Amino acid sequence: MRIATWNVNSIAARLPAVTAWLLEQQPDVLCLQEIKCVAERFPAAAFAELGYHAAVFGQPTYNGVAILARQPPVEVERGFPGQPDGPARLIAAAVGPVRVVDVYVPNGAPLGSDRYSGKLAWLAQLRAYLDARHTPDELLVLCGDFNVAPEPRDVYDPAALAAQVLFTPPERAALAPVAAWGLVDTFRLHESEPGHYSWWDYRQAAFRRNLGLRIDHVWATPPLAAACTGAWIDRAPRGGERPSDHAPVVADFAL
């Protein structure tokens, strides 16, 4: 079972890139973030033609998450429990044997703002959601745009970036309890070297210079991680025509 995540920065703008990638990589599940449209305008028919069902949580203009899957997603949850009108940043569903939780963590800029403290609070809420709804002995995958690089090897300049949103100590400290709940970073099961990133700024030729950060993740509970046979970041779409600023992140499981 191949599970992937991709912040597409508008599904309307990225539909050709996403359909091409689905045909090429044939994931069983693709979690999308920043679809930037309401559910009614999500191009579900185009994905149905390729054999994918869609569960969508959208809103106008900003945010928006969706799960594409070859098997129909069931038991779909949109947003944190009891907050159906909040920002469209979390969607969860059962796909076959796996509970899939797809998140778009707030960016949090600028540093020190209400948005920054709100990001830290959102991560605390994510941990509380896992505590309330699930246990780490389930087959569960948490994937999405975490907007946090966990470790120094995940950013191109750890010293300089420690003072910038995405890699500040409080953000990393807020993400740690989510991992400590019982989740394994599948990418790091297979790759320990620095220099592997999932996001590069559109500006300053950041992709060509590989000035990136690894902020998109596929995290699995221990029983699911035990079945992980490979994980990687596909840089190719980032270098393509009219790209998202994020690359797809993929993990394969022997399920």
Place this chain on the structure above:
DNA sequence: ATGGCTTATTGTATAAGA
């Protein structure tokens, strides 16, 4: 110090992203 790009919007500059 700022902006550098990209996207969506009852748009033609602004907000947000990261």
